[in-house]
Amino acid sequence: MPPQRPNQSNEEAINIEQSLQELEQALQDFKSRYAQVQADRDRQQDLRQQLSIAEREYQQKRSKALRAEVKQLRQQLEEVEIALESQLFSWSGLREIFWQIVRFGGVGLILGWVLRSWIGG
Numbered sequence: 001m002p003p004q005r006p007n008q009s010n011e012e013a014i015n016i017e018q019s020l021q022e023l024e025q026a027l028q029d030f031k032s033r034y035a036q037v038q039a040d041r042d043r044q045q046d047l048r049q050q051l052s053i054a055e056r057e058y059q060q061k062r063s064k065a066l067r068a069e070v071k072q073l074r075q076q077l078e079e080v081e082i083a084l085e086s087q088l089f090s091w092s093g094l095r096e097i098f099w100q101i102v103r104f105g106g107v108g109l110i111l112g113w114v115l116r117s118w119i120g121g
């Protein structure tokens with residue numbers, strides 16, 4: 001094995017630390033997207049219930065105010081559904097996180113085997 005330069009291990013440590021920070025940021029972004037999707041789904045359900053009630057009332061009373069309310073609720077529901085479609089999970093982002101986990105998990109396994117054989121366990 002060729003001798004390692006002292007700076008090489010520092011560079012590797014810095015690279016690993018940067019990669020871990022990127023992985024943590026990607027995970028945080030994923031959690032934020034997930035929370036937003038959950039909030040939008042809740043909002044979508046509420047809007048659907050409100051729309052259903054407003055449509056029934058409009059069928060009974062046929063007032064302009066109720067027609068405007070139904071129209072507004074439909075528009076809000078459409079906006080939430082568009083937001084949901086655009087915020088769904090990107091599989092390329094998940095793929096990157098998966099490979100980061102595999103990479104660092106593999107490095108940990110290899111280090112564990114090396115340390116175990118070095119200690120003689």
